Amino acid sequence: MIKSELIELISSRRPFLHLNDAEKIVDAILEEMSEALMRGDRVELRGFGAFSIRHRPPKSGRNPKTNTSIFIEQKWVPFFKAGKEMQERLNAARKFDASRPSPAD
Template sequence: MIKSELVQIVAAKNPHLYHRDVENIVNAVLDEITDALAGGNRVELRGFGAFSVKNRPSRSGRNPRTGDSVFVEEKWVPFFKTGKELRERLNPDLADEDDDED
């Protein structure tokens, strides 16, 4: 799914809102998540998952085309960990087994 598809789905479920308003809302949510991650914060959406930023230290890598050794600089990368509800919806058979253990 791409952002424009998400906007269309949300607009269809909320016919009382203008399409441009839905687009502004989706953009605002994504911008806030991005700004929080850029600030080094963690963003948790209960039931969906948590976004965070992880550090990848510098390392020696390899150019796959030539096989030459190259230096890869340190960088920060976004990381997403799924929430329990999302995992259960993706794996309904496993959720039933977890309920049996309780």
């Protein structure tokens, strides 16, 4: 699902909510989540999961095209951990639908 599909879904499930209003709500939520992560805060959505940031220290790597060593600077990356309820729902859905290919396929 992409952002525009989410906005359309919210708008269709709530007929009193115009598409523009649904877009503003989704934008506001995502913006506040981004701001919280930039401050170093953890964002938790009960039943869904938690977003946080993790530090990746500097390291040496290799350019596969030229096979030369390169230095990779330190960085902060977003990290998502699915909540228990989400994991249970995903596994229950997969268990009963064995005909569906796995996401890796």
